[in-house]
Amino acid sequence: MSETKAPYAANPNNTIGRQFAEPSPTYRSEFQRDRDRIIHSTGFRRLEYKTQVFVNHEGDLYRTRLTHSLEVAQIARAIARTLSLDEDLTEAIALAHDIGHTPFGHAGQDALNTCMKKHGGFEHNLQSLRIVDKLEKNYAEFDGLNLTFETREGILKHCSLKNAKDLGDVGERFLNKTQSSLEAQLTNIADQVAYNNHDIDDGLRSGLISIEQMRQVDLFSVQYDKVMWKYPELTGNRCVHETIRRMIGEQVVDLVETSKANLLEANPQSIADVRNHDKQLISFSKEMITRSQELKKFLRENLYFHHKVYRMTRKAHQVIEALFNVFMEDLRLLPPEHLQLSREALLVGGEAGQARIIADYVAGMTDRYATKEYARLFDVEGSVF
Numbered sequence: 073m074s075e076t077k078a079p080y081a082a083n084p085n086n087t088i089g090r091q092f093a094e095p096s097p098t099y100r101s102e103f104q105r106d107r108d109r110i111i112h113s114t115g116f117r118r119l120e121y122k123t124q125v126f127v128n129h130e131g132d133l134y135r136t137r138l139t140h141s142l143e144v145a146q147i148a149r150a151i152a153r154t155l156s157l158d159e160d161l162t163e164a165i166a167l168a169h170d171i172g173h174t175p176f177g178h179a180g181q182d183a184l185n186t187c188m189k190k191h192g193g194f195e196h197n198l199q200s201l202r203i204v205d206k207l208e209k210n211y212a213e214f215d216g217l218n219l220t221f222e223t224r225e226g227i228l229k230h231c232s233l234k235n236a237k238d239l240g241d242v243g244e245r246f247l248n249k250t251q252s253s254l255e256a257q258l259t260n261i262a263d264q265v266a267y268n269n270h271d272i273d274d275g276l277r278s279g280l281i282s283i284e285q286m287r288q289v290d291l292f293s294v295q296y297d298k299v300m301w302k303y304p305e306l307t308g309n310r311c312v313h314e315t316i317r318r319m320i321g322e323q324v325v326d327l328v329e330t331s332k333a334n335l336l337e338a339n340p341q342s343i344a345d346v347r348n349h350d351k352q353l354i355s356f357s358k359e360m361i362t363r364s365q366e367l368k369k370f371l372r373e374n375l376y377f378h379h380k381v382y383r384m385t386r387k388a389h390q391v392i393e394a395l396f397n398v399f400m401e402d403l404r405l406l407p408p409e410h411l412q413l414s415r416e417a418l419l420v421g422g423e424a425g426q427a428r429i430i431a432d433y434v435a436g437m438t439d440r441y442a443t444k445e446y447a448r449l450f451d452v453e454g455s456v457f
């Protein structure tokens with residue numbers, strides 16, 4: 073990177089390293105290589121057909137996990153550049169942050185977590201790490217993508233203390249109450265900025281929420297009123313987009329300014345200072361946190377729990393539970409490679425080991441693959457192929 077980075081930015085020449093030692097890349101930084109490996113992974117390609125809020129077959133214009141991840145990367149990189157942080161690391165974390173999501177969004181994760189209750193649970197964050205550490209099988213010398221510590225740390229946004237103990241290096245900060253890199257902190261907030269704003273767009277596009285309803289929310293109404301004042305004739309998508317782009321802008325400016333002030337006050341001289349600081353240095357102002365919470369609450373009540381979305385949620389539960397249970401009952405229903413893996417896991421880890429392999433298989437499915445697999449197994453008149 074040609075631009076000078078701040079002393080507190082993550083430095084690819086000084087990475088904590090990879091799980092398996094490898095020669096340094098010739099023309100790329102270590103973090104660029106991480107980003108490139110993520111883009112070439114199977115898990116990343118599957119994001120195209122995984123739900124964000126709306127199930128993939130409901131329409132071509134809604135966000136998927138892939139377009140969401142690209143939007144997070146866009147927002148996060150712009151902020152990283154402004155704060156002189158490492159853009160490549162930021163982008164790598166953003167592109168991989170949702171790679172462990174099940175089909176059917178949060179409904180799918182909740183259902184799989186219920187299924188896995190007796191066997192250690194299921195959490196998409198941990199699954200993202202499991203994919204990049206173990207499940208991708210593309211390289212001659214190791215399983216997984218063998219990413220740097222810094223990218224893996226960013227992917228693991230949160231985890232329980234119990235799980236942290238089993239995770240080694242990336243779990244330590246949860247036990248020691250230290251912080252992640254600024255690039256990881258930043259990507260986590262960029263994720264929220266992206267989904268809060270694009271869910272408004274998708275919600276309005278679907279007709280499940282209206283502009284009149286949205287005007288109850290301060291973050292929306294402030295920008296909407298400005299747009300209407302300047303362009304009184306503006307309607308439809310143009311009006312919505314013009315409002316949302318300003319909302320994103322306002323949140324990004326708040327985040328940059330508050331974080332700059334935090335950095336000035338704390339004056340970290342290295343990434344070690346960032347990690348040892350008593351709180352996160354990348355943050356919204358108090359006022360923006362309140363306004364952003366108001367928006368989240370609105371979306372939860374009016375969009376995520378809208379009865380039409382809720383009906384789809386119910387179906388998703390049914391599909392995930394049925395698939396998981398039928399494979400647990402009879403392993404021979406699994407495709408051959410998963411059958412082999414689950415038999416091996418049964419020997420080593422008992423029923424919990426077997427369940428984990430089945431969870432990996434189900435979690436890896438796209439929305440449409442899960443729907444098809446359900447039909448192949450349960451639609452009596454349908455094809456088994």
Ligand code: MG
Nearest residue numbers: 140169170263
């Ligand atoms: Mg996300």
